[in-house]
Amino acid sequence: MSRAVAGPEIERLIQLLARVPGLGPRSARRAALQLIKKREQLMSPLAGAMQEVLGKISTCRVCGNLDVRDPCSVCTDATRDPTLLIVVADVADLWALERAGALNARYHVLGGTLSPLDGIGPDDLNIPALIARAQDEAVGEVLLALGATVDGQTTAHYITELLRESGVKVTRLAHGVPVGGELDYLDEGTLSAAIRSRTSL
Known part of the structure; x- marks a missing residue:
């Protein structure tokens, strides 16, 4: 002892x-x-x-980011591109993409990914608010910036199906994100490359 x-x-x-x-x-x-x-x-x-x-600190009621203001500084930034909505699993992923500085867009934090083994289903994530935001006529593209894990890909597929009838373009991160990788652990160069080479689903 x-x-x-x-x-x-x-x-x-x-x-x-x-x-x-x-x-x-x-x-x-x-x-x-x-x-x-x-x-x-x-x-x-x-x-x-x-x-x-x-x-x-509080949670932004619009996107789910953590900030000293609500709505957060990202949501209230008039210079952000309103046509692109980047979907991330966690606030750490949002911060990682912001460090990369590849896009000046708006975000939506899901609060995790679908994980049946952990008992995390669609009702446990901020998906309904995402679908509602994607219906905004200003939004032309939803970029699913989710990790290349099984849970991340399952979540991306689920959201893609929900948005199929909306007419909004759905893309995902491509080259640069390794299978099994988490966004928060990737360097800025890898994230930038992944964003530039995103593909349609």
């Missing part, structure tokens, strides 16, 4: 950090130690930023 080497407050910090995706127990301990060593330079500003985010 391992023994705690620090007080309960530090142990709690380590346990909370270990819950962050990408940080295991060892990484969490290292991160906690750095935060404690550099309390003034790191921990204090981080605590302030987290408290500010906790009180101000």
